[in-house]
Amino acid sequence: MKEREHFGSRRAVIYAMAGSAIGLGNIWRFPYMVGEHGGAVFVISYIVATLLISLPVFIAEVTLGRRSRTSAFGAMSAMDPRHKKRWRWVGLMSVFIPLFILCYYSVIGGWSLYYLFKSFAFDFVKSSPEAVEGLFGSFITSVWMPILMHLLFLATCVWIVARGVKSGIERFSRLTIPALFVLIILLIVYSLSLPGASAGVEYLFRPERGDLNVKTFVYAMGQSFFSLSLGMGAIVTYGSYIKSDENLVVSSAGTAIFDLLFALLAGLAIMPAVFAAGIEPGAGPGLIFQSVPFIFSSMGVKWPVLSAIVSILFFLAIIVAAMTSVISLVEVGVAFLHERFGMKRPRASLLVFLACGAVGVVCSLSFGPLSGIQLVGKNIFDLFDWFASNVLLLLMAFTVVVFVGFVMKKKDVWDEITNGGRKKLNDRLFGVIYFLIKWVAPISVLAIFITNFIL
Numbered sequence: 001m002k003e004r005e006h007f008g009s010r011r012a013v014i015y016a017m018a019g020s021a022i023g024l025g026n027i028w029r030f031p032y033m034v035g036e037h038g039g040a041v042f043v044i045s046y047i048v049a050t051l052l053i054s055l056p057v058f059i060a061e062v063t064l065g066r067r068s069r070t071s072a073f074g075a076m077s078a079m080d081p082r083h084k085k086r087w088r089w090v091g092l093m094s095v096f097i098p099l100f101i102l103c104y105y106s107v108i109g110g111w112s113l114y115y116l117f118k119s120f121a122f123d124f125v126k127s128s129p130e131a132v133e134g135l136f137g138s139f140i141t142s143v144w145m146p147i148l149m150h151l152l153f154l155a156t157c158v159w160i161v162a163r164g165v166k167s168g169i170e171r172f173s174r175l176t177i178p179a180l181f182v183l184i185i186l187l188i189v190y191s192l193s194l195p196g197a198s199a200g201v202e203y204l205f206r207p208e209r210g211d212l213n214v215k216t217f218v219y220a221m222g223q224s225f226f227s228l229s230l231g232m233g234a235i236v237t238y239g240s241y242i243k244s245d246e247n248l249v250v251s252s253a254g255t256a257i258f259d260l261l262f263a264l265l266a267g268l269a270i271m272p273a274v275f276a277a278g279i280e281p282g283a284g285p286g287l288i289f290q291s292v293p294f295i296f297s298s299m300g301v302k303w304p305v306l307s308a309i310v311s312i313l314f315f316l317a318i319i320v321a322a323m324t325s326v327i328s329l330v331e332v333g334v335a336f337l338h339e340r341f342g343m344k345r346p347r348a349s350l351l352v353f354l355a356c357g358a359v360g361v362v363c364s365l366s367f368g369p370l371s372g373i374q375l376v377g378k379n380i381f382d383l384f385d386w387f388a389s390n391v392l393l394l395l396m397a398f399t400v401v402v403f404v405g406f407v408m409k410k411k412d413v414w415d416e417i418t419n420g421g422r423k424k425l426n427d428r429l430f431g432v433i434y435f436l437i438k439w440v441a442p443i444s445v446l447a448i449f450i451t452n453f454i455l
């Protein structure tokens, strides 16, 4: 077994995992999912899914990574060499899924970039709140601008990975993630002061519209996996870098709770503004790009300079958060091509850029010229997003918990989770954690997945 690099401290572990977890999933995807799936009912399902299902999956992925000390592609084969062939397929999936997600994630990264440029041009401050809402529609239905932005965003991320300068960005994100936190709190305060904002808060926290149904829960679970970077090998790979004396349960729970909190705060910043602006909460993937400019534009009426500065910082912080997530997605593909086929990193990066860039162009066009191509009311972009988080991630997460619960030896799992019995609290909790990993998580994922398909 070759020596692997280790994260220095618990803080470094949580930062790195949180860097991958916190991204557009929290700020862009969570609010729009809430809006499409009935508000508070979704929020509650999401919290339950995160604590009861995603957290055990998270611990299982980290356990698998640290025990096998290899990246996601080889982790299962390493733990069960007799069935190498079978696990190789799963390994391949864990390379394919991040690349699949990358294609459309980068389109949203591109939108954020465009809005950053708009912020620099003071466009939100200069236009009236009403005018600003229309901006989004004409932007995404156009052909070239969104494509250009998507390619620019993706090229930057790929370049960072190819040059091996990602530690620089990751260090940078230690600054920008706390900054984003502060900015979101600021937006919450402002957003809550808008006339009509309270309807948004009620929408988020008072469950009355729409009953809880399996569909809500399947989307909530998918969102939770997506947001925590689960079911795609990222956390397995990070797990393999965690030192052997580190407390897995604390690091996992810390990341999950932080990520959850971030999503809830983003919801609290956005939903009141959505209601104040009279935007339909189920507006879809564009929700934050319609509501956030509204916030800046109304703020700009009284405080133009403040609004301009906050909007620039806000979109900048979102872009960096998105980049740290995208970098971990690109890295999976590049590392795979490099390790398996001996491809040099620049060439592997170029390949990832060309393939995902091209598919991303199609996703981007699905809001404009290709919007007519639909399946069950979803355009190509929506289909990608739906298929990734409601099918692929669920299947992969299921496979991981079943692997850790049934293929790995219980003793090995115990050894990782309790650090050979040295973490007393984990030792006491082990029965519960193991039960959640072995039974609760797989059965719930499978049951929800199947019922969703039948209904």
Ligand code: PHE
Residues within 6 Å of the ligand: 020, 021, 022, 023, 024, 025, 026, 098, 101, 226, 227, 228, 229, 230, 232, 234, 325, 326, 328, 329
């Ligand atoms: N979790 C990230 C987010 O919330 C997305 C992501 C998925 C990042 C998979 C890395 C791997 O935006």
